[in-house]
Each structure stands twice: as structure tokens, then as C-alpha cells.
Amino acid sequence: MRAARGPEADPPGATVFIGLKPTMTYVFQVVTQINSGSPEVVVRARGNAIAKAVDVVEVVRRRFLEGQVELGSIAISTERLVNRDGRDANVSAIAIPIRRVGPPPGAPATGTRPPPAAGPPSP
Amino acid sequence: MRAARGPEADPPGATVFIGLKPTMTYVFQVVTQINSGSPEVVVRARGNAIAKAVDVVEVVRRRFLEGQVELGSIAISTERLVNRDGRDANVSAIAIPIRRVGPPPGAPATGTRPPPAAGPPSP
Numbered sequence: 001m002r003a004a005r006g007p008e009a010d011p012p013g014a015t016v017f018i019g020l021k022p023t024m025t026y027v028f029q030v031v032t033q034i035n036s037g038s039p040e041v042v043v044r045a046r047g048n049a050i051a052k053a054v055d056v057v058e059v060v061r062r063r064f065l066e067g068q069v070e071l072g073s074i075a076i077s078t079e080r081l082v083n084r085d086g087r088d089a090n091v092s093a094i095a096i097p098i099r100r101v102g103p104p105p106g107a108p109a110t111g112t113r114p115p116p117a118a119g120p121p122s123p
Numbered sequence: 124m125r126a127a128r129g130p131e132a133d134p135p136g137a138t139v140f141i142g143l144k145p146t147m148t149y150v151f152q153v154v155t156q157i158n159s160g161s162p163e164v165v166v167r168a169r170g171n172a173i174a175k176a177v178d179v180v181e182v183v184r185r186r187f188l189e190g191q192v193e194l195g196s197i198a199i200s201t202e203r204l205v206n207r208d209g210r211d212a213n214v215s216a217i218a219i220p221i222r223r224v225g226p227p228p229g230a231p232a233t234g235t236r237p238p239p240a241a242g243p244p245s246p
Contacts, residue, residue: 047174049174050177054215054216058213058215090181092174092178
């Protein structure tokens, strides 16, 4: 369980940036991340790719991982970039967190370490 | 103050649908709504217009109404449409609520009715 959940606190590998590849490429990246044990994947996009990011999240949660994930709080922002002419340009961005609901698939041990000793069960 | 805030409970005129017009057209629609007293405007878009919807909201809240509005919970969804060939097509959609923070601008009386009698102030 992580205490910090802000964009700056993403665990490594848990972000999928949406670019020019086909939608399904990113869908499979997200599904693979979730199925390999990531509790949360943040789908991020800028500019025109924002619409594709929403497509990716909708396909993941309605077709591939239905009932297994939920969305976190969607954030939009403005990023200041320097374009090819060397001038500043503002571009909109979106971040959509997808969280796994319930235990990991098949609940396999993902490492070689034994699980930590459990405390006494609460009735 | 409205009790219901869901998408189905939008007050009339408080939704701005993003389409093919220039971004600033929709920016001015939103600013006009907020400045005319709407406590909340929901910016909605489907498909490729989703990126423009995010642009509109970012321009409104960072340039025109800075410090005067805040965003509500952003929702994404899938809508089933019938395209020109008569076949079903899924299209992603977004809804971004923008709420005025604080009293209406200039706080003019918007109607001719007197304000309701206030109850005793709670300490």
C-alpha cells in the first residue's frame, strides 16, 4: 500500500504514455501492467492524443478487465513546451489512473521472498 | 443550491457541447454561462473533440476565470451510436464540470423576486 498517490509519486513502470501507435497497442500495455501485479496504472496523454487515452481506458475497463478495475480521479493540466521554432507553446494534458480491484489475478507469488508474517486475524 | 449533481440533473443551459467550431468559441460560451450566474457548467465532448474539451476548460480556468472556478469530478464513458451505414459504433465521451467558487460576479439580483428571508445565523 502506498501513502502517496499524486502524479509525482507514480511507482516505476506504472505509467503508460499515449502516442501515435494504434489504440490497441496501449490497451495491451495497460492490461499487461495490471495483470503483472501493478495496483495502479496511470494513462497519460497530451494534445490530440487525449482522445485516444480515453479510448484506451474505456476499452480496458469495459472489454478486457470488466469488473476488475476502477478509475481514480482524472486530472487535466496545461504543460508548457518549446516547439520546433524555439517558442513556448501550451498543450493540454490528461492523467487517468486505473486501479485493480481485489487481489492480483491468480494471486501468484511475484517474488521469491516469503510473504510477511500476518498479524492475528481480526474477527 | 441543488441537491442532485449527476449528469442527468444538469440545470437547463448549463451544458456546453464541444464540436467543430474553434476552441475560443466554446471558451466564450463557458465564460458567459459562468458570468451570467450558472453555478456549474458541464463541458461535454465525444470522440476527437475530447482533446478540444480539455483545451477549453484549461483556457477558461487558467486565463479567463483564474481563481474563480474549480473543476468537479471528470467522468469518461462510452456511448453507442448508429453511424451512417446504420451500424452500431462505440465512441468515447467526457464530461468536465466547472463550478464557480464564491459569489456571482458583481452579485446582482438576477430576478425580480426578493431573496428569501434568512434564518437565524448559526454561530
